Amino acid sequence: MFYKINNMNKKQRAIFYIDGFNLYFGLKSKNWKKYYWLNLVGFCQRFLKPHQELIEVKYFTAIQKSKGKQDRQDLFLTANKQNNKFQLFLGKYLPKKINHNGTIIQTYEEKETDVHIAVQMIRDVVLERCDISILISADSDLIPPIDFIREIKPNHKIFIYFPPNRFSYDLKQKSTNYILLENHEIKFKECQFPDEITIPNGYILKRPSKWN
Numbered sequence: 001m002f003y004k005i006n007n008m009n010k011k012q013r014a015i016f017y018i019d020g021f022n023l024y025f026g027l028k029s030k031n032w033k034k035y036y037w038l039n040l041v042g043f044c045q046r047f048l049k050p051h052q053e054l055i056e057v058k059y060f061t062a063i064q065k066s067k068g069k070q071d072r073q074d075l076f077l078t079a080n081k082q083n084n085k086f087q088l089f090l091g092k093y094l095p096k097k098i099n100h101n102g103t104i105i106q107t108y109e110e111k112e113t114d115v116h117i118a119v120q121m122i123r124d125v126v127l128e129r130c131d132i133s134i135l136i137s138a139d140s141d142l143i144p145p146i147d148f149i150r151e152i153k154p155n156h157k158i159f160i161y162f163p164p165n166r167f168s169y170d171l172k173q174k175s176t177n178y179i180l181l182e183n184h185e186i187k188f189k190e191c192q193f194p195d196e197i198t199i200p201n202g203y204i205l206k207r208p209s210k211w212n
Contacts, residue, residue, distance in 0.1 A: 011053040015130040016044045017117050019137030019163075020061030026138075026163025026181070027188075035188040036211045037076065041083040044134070047161070047179075054085060055130055060113045062091040062124055066088040068139050072208040079205050089116045118145035125149050125156055132157040136181070138166035144202075146174045 018040065027035055040056050048054055059080065064070040080086045091112035117137070122145050124130050133149070133156065135142065149156055160175040162168070164182035172178050181188075197205040 011051055013055045013129070014048060014052050014107075014132040014134055015055050015124055016040075016057045016134045016136060017121055018057065018059045019113060019117060019135075019139055019142075020059055021049065021113070022137045022139055022166060023163045026166045030164035030182060032164060032185075032188065033211055035192065036072075037079075037186075037193050038188065039083075039191045039193050039209045040080050041085050043187060046187045046191065047134075047184075049082060056085050056087055057083075058087045058089060058117075060089045060091065060116050062113065064165040075205050075208060077115060077196055078199070082197070082199055089120065091116060106148060114139065114141045121145050123149060125153055132159065134159045134161060135171075136161045138162050138168045140168045140170045143170055143174055146171075150174075181187065 024036070027033070040059060041054070044057050045054050059077075061073075061077075064073050077088060082090065117135070121133055121135070121142075125133065126211045135146075135158065136159075146158055149158065158169050158174070160168075160178040162171075162178065162180050164180075167180070193205075193207065194206045199205060
């Protein structure tokens, strides 16, 4: 009897998987630059119910090539890394040439993010590290790992949180449930870091002035 009561009171474990650039460009398209200085762990925590607990927030991105953008990204990542529930997974940028009105332009293309997300989602389900997988992305390339999880663990809950101005009908169809983050602006507002953060080594992280 004790085992049954204890099991009933056990909280559902949730892990978030955040497609960094999908979220970033969603905020950018909504003109929500003021919300870039986002406490990701605090933000994700706001969506959980009392019977759920946050295990980790896994954030997937690549280091920006532009110096100014790279500096701001580094501040953002360093601020979030102060929380031990935050995990960072880095892909890479590869050079790419595109034809723009007859002119060849050198640009960069992000690689490996989808693969990292897929591997981590599957890994955490196989190792039984979570009861709920919550994906923040609208990238339909992530349907194959969801299909695989459904195959090996049909009752596993998979929620899709669509970034602002982002949506995928196919991802919605694969989800246990979904929400549109653009309808939760108050959570973005409430989960901004302080303008200045002092980290353990004494260094002060300052909110980038371009994000005001």
